[in-house]
Amino acid sequence: MNEHTNIILRTDNLCKYYGTGDNLVKAVDCIDLAIKQGEFVSIVGKSGSGKSTLLHMLGALDNPTSGSVWLDGENISSFKENRLSQIRRRKIGFIFQSYNLIPSLNVWENIVLPLGLDNKELDEPFIRDIVKTLGLENKVKNLPNTLSGGQQQRCAIARAIAAKPSIILADEPTGNLDTKTGDEVMALLKTSAKKYGQTLVVITHNEEIAQMADRTVMIADGKVVG
């Protein structure tokens, strides 16, 4: 029972189908998954295996065809769009392969953006600490396009952590980075998540990166294979 309460994210029979008839594509096919609080789970699969679709559904970006996603004991697949945006900004932090910083905002503003969207009061020391942890102290006023890829991704990590979400979802976070920077970003991601006690789910096709996780879920053709 104890283990059960510790679970922060759970999917029940989660499915996502595209198209109909002969064109039916089962991007995610009946996946049951349970992620514990504070766990670092890597989801590994080749491109097209449905791992991104799975992550999108975990992050309330996409609606499942059937099945449900439970986050913090709530079935988020039944929520309306408005509630979903709240969930996204309060409970979920996203990190994307292409960083996806808002180009018109500077680094600081990018980091505090999810807080701003939620009209939350800023925990400035906390943010400063994150910025320091991620080595961005000198770059807070810079616009994203003046940063290197690694710096941008570190900024994205900071953004994901800033709102103190329950879970951080990272989609190929090192995909656009060179090996060393990728290693560094992964290490940072892992240590930061640990430091701030956040659950981390990383999607990757790179098994080298997956080894840093506490647990690895292999996905192929929309199904969990190991």
Added chain:
Amino acid sequence: MKMVFRLALSKLRYHKSRTLLTGIAIMLTTMLLMAIGTSAVAMLDMNRQLVVAQTNYHAAFRLTESEQLSILSKHINVESLASKENFAQIIHGKMNGHLEYYDTAKDGIYFSSLELTEGHFPEKEDEICSVPSFLKRVGADPVVGGKVTLSFRVNGEGEIQTKEFTISGLLTDVEISADISDSRIAWGAYVSKALLTQYEEAGLYKSTPWAYLRVYGEDTLSYDEIEAQIISTASDIGLDEEQVLCNNQYLYTMTAPATDTISIVVVISLVIILFSALVIYSIYYVGVITDIQEIGKLKALGASKRQIARLFFCQGGIVCALAIPLGVLIGYFIPWFLFPQVIRILNANALDSTRMDHLKSLRNQLHMFSLPFLLVVVASVLITVCVSLLKPIRMAKKVSPVEAIRYQENTTDCKRRKGHLTVKVSTLTWANLARNKRRTIVTLLTMGLSSVLFICVAAVMNSCRVEDLARRNIPEGEFRISLDYAHNDREYPENNLDALVQKNYFSEEFLAQLSSIEGVESVTRAPGIILSSTDMESTLFEDSNDRVAISCFTREDLPELNEQFVSGDIDYDRMTANNEIIYTHEYSFEKYGLALGDVLPLTLHDGDRKIPLTVTLTALSQPESFIALIIMTKDSWDNLGLTYDPTTDIYVHVKDAQYDDVKKALQDIVAENEHFNLYSLDEELSIGRSALSLIKYPIYLILVLIAVIGFMNLINTMITSIITRKKELGILQALGLSNRQLVHMLSAEGMVFTAGTLLISATLGHLFGYLFFLYAKKMHFMSLTGYHFPIWETVTLALALLGGQAVITLFISKKVKKESLIERIRSQE
């Protein structure tokens, strides 16, 4: 080429909203140009038809011998020829009637007053033909074969003869409005050659015909060339210029179609073109920025710069191919439907009843279509599109394949941003606008420009007051009785002012009679007018039939003269001493090339007297209340020692309560004299109102359409702002931006444009509006006097902008909601 075409087509289909917006902008531009041009063509054609409907002769020669007629008919230059002789004056009460003889020597001359409805022209000596209304007036039954007895004096002198005529034909009757005293119409009845010969042989009549002729080359020659042809023809048969009377109105209309109209059309068209070029440019400019990656990919695939340029031209061409014909059609049909309506409104108001008679008949046969004009419109729109494509194409050409793949629209050079400690939705809005500075500015500029244009025109239009227009005709009092005189009518010299003053219509008894009407408070005389001719070569005198009006001003007028003072030096005493004068129309002052210090040798026509007077032009002022072009001091005026009373206008002040009764009484009095015209304030007001609305609404319509074109730009900017940031918006939503916040953010961006536009129009608009007003006032446009702040227009503009903004926001929020978040995140940057 085929590939480029196909690519262009698919791009157009892909960027549907942009294609639609450019299409609409191009279509509106074409439509506006076409509508304005077509209206102008129709207007010119209307003038033409009005002129042609009366008569089509080029010149009238006062022949000295009847043989000259046969020489003229064989003259190499003469296309057609007719002759008219004034045989005798009809004696019938106060009627102004003549017995005339008309003959066509060479076919082609047309007089609307000489169209037979029945019968034939007189052949036998006792035959006569005329209009039915004349025949009724002299007490005859207007039927062919009927008899009429007339008294007349041959050549207007000698014994009164009485003769019984048989009616051989009836002419087209003239429609006579009720308010025109029919004694003012010059009646004509036509007799036969036989009658003339009879009197001639008896030695009672000397034939001195007028020859009405047309020369060859109306279609090909200019006004001056035709005039030269006419003069040389006259000199060929031994006539000098004095005996030649050119039908100037007809010739001007046929050869030099109203340059004023054309220049106005050209100016408006240029404004529209400039404006739409800006809009189309900005749409394409934004388009290139959006497409930079795609262009880069094309380049990476090996597309050459020329192919890229061709791709853009191809896109523009396809849009034009659809939008221009549509615009041309709509632009043609709007005036096609509206113009007759406008004419009907004009008709209802009967600005000028004699002219309007003709309008009724030609309402539906206006010739509005002009192929050269259509081609000019199409060409100018195409050129506009091409020019506005040039810069975006140059940008697209510069795109390098590498740059394209990682290009991020960043027109600003800044690397850092001060930013805020916390981020709100509004922060996002501002940050985005600041990032796309150039796009923001271009959009704001186009929108601002259209609103400034609107406010400018609104300022002038709002300052046009019906009262001002009415006061132009009735400077004081409620009624004006005016002497209807001609400056220098050679055909009917009895209508000239110098002849009329001898009759002293505005005698003290007449004024006393007016004062005695119940309800009349007072009757005042307007300053008198005398006419003056000069020996000097001057276009001023030529244009006003060789005579200009002169009046006087008193010391009491000095404040007004000084207020409207333009240049020179006004000093009453010095002016009296030195015979100095003031010129009262700045615009024509420049037009006639006059200068201060000019010495004018004048000959004043005081009835049958001629007073030589040399004056010096020392000042230029633009007072509203003077009708005469030249004014001198009252003292100089008195020193002239005029024999006749020069009053041409009297003003009647009445009590409001008895306005209608007085009007009726005055109408009766005025009807008795053919030379009186009555102007009443209520009629002038309604005429002014309709004249104002005739100008106001079309101009507002044009402005609204310009504003709509400008709005296209806003729509484009906002839609582009969604399309280009599709992914960014997706990310924002992934970070927790709710749909509502998203719509707020986007509409806030639009609000910035709206607010900016309003700010520009409130500041620059009113500033330029006032300057424009001052200019218009200087040009004496619509009798502008005081500046009236266009409050309602500004409010309307603000409401329209906000309304449009709301519509766009609604549209955008729908669009935003339709697309799923995941689509946005997945979309390629």
Added chain:
Amino acid sequence: MKPLRNQTHFYQNIYIPLIIIYLLFTVSLGFIGFEFLNVQYTQKIKLLGNITGAVLSENPALENILVDAIQDTEGRYMADGFAALNQYGYREYLSMYEDVPYRNSLNSFFFLMFLFFFFSFVIITVFFILFDKKRKLQEQKLLTLLDHCLSDDYSFLEQRKDMGIIFNEAFTDTLLKLGNKLMLKSQLLAEEHDNTKSLVTDISHQLKTPVSALKNCLSLSMEADSPEERDALLERCTLQLTKLESLMEALINISRLETSMITLHKEETSLSDILLDAVNAVYVKALQKNISVEVLNDSEGQDEALLDSLTLSLDRKWTVEALANILDNAIKYSPAKSTITVRLHKLFSYVHIEIEDAGIGIPKKEYNKVFQRFYRGSHPMVQQSEGSGVGLYLSRRIIEGEGGSIMVKPAFRQGSVFVVQLPLN
């Protein structure tokens, strides 16, 4: 003679048609001009007849003087004539253009000229467009042909007739020659490739038999019952004991770590000291296998100098242990006389330490398992060698405990790379 062919092409296709068109237009223009003049002349003659008739019908006596005047070239009567005609507007110096009805016929002439120009323009344009189309077709065909060449499709060599329609003979010849030569070369290349392949197969086949023979021989010798054999067994026992001892030690460490009996005491430590200690710990083992350990500073610029004096906040003892475990592991599975390379790289937040060996490497599937407790690789060499599957697990625990990370990657040629990232602050 061959360049001439190209010229005939030009003459045939452009020059001659152009000349013909030009001639055609000149002749027809001349014809129109002639007709125009002719009409004028006829009118003049008719006019003369008319005047003569008019005058003679009134006054036959004037016949002589009239014919005189017609044939007179000096214009003796002209002055008198124009004196009378002037009032009708006829003047001696009246130009054709001043007579407006006459001008109209002149205008129609000009219009005709314009039409002529326009049509000639259209015809020439059409001609050029057609010519251009043919040129484009040739280009297109040529490009397709070259594309075929590039993709080793030489079927066009058989379609000489089709090519002859579009290109002239010389062009076709050269193209076919080029195609033939290219085809031959590519066939040659393919043959060479096949040869290499079979060579490799042959060699590996030759190697297989002696290796298996060697293996059989070894297993037979181990079954002998001599004292020498016992010595050997004893030796193997000692080896096993040592192995067991080290395993015990590792297990104790783990149990301490897991039960938090040891804590990491962070102190300012020089990175070079830690590395030195770690290398020293495995120095003997390396020496035994004749393996050299190389420490390289991979940083560029000023970082190079910084790295030497870099101090990190770490527990010195345990960090050394962690690194030594990795190095030990590397030495264990590396062949003798190979090199283990330690590369240092300073990143923004971490010191990136790569430990590369030339050993057996780790299969991808086992990447996330090697750091697990008691996990031993599936490779036979791992199974045979001593070891408990504890060292790497311990290293991971220590390094992650200090805020760093550790992972394994395949080396560029052979072996594995262990990546250790130690936090800078």
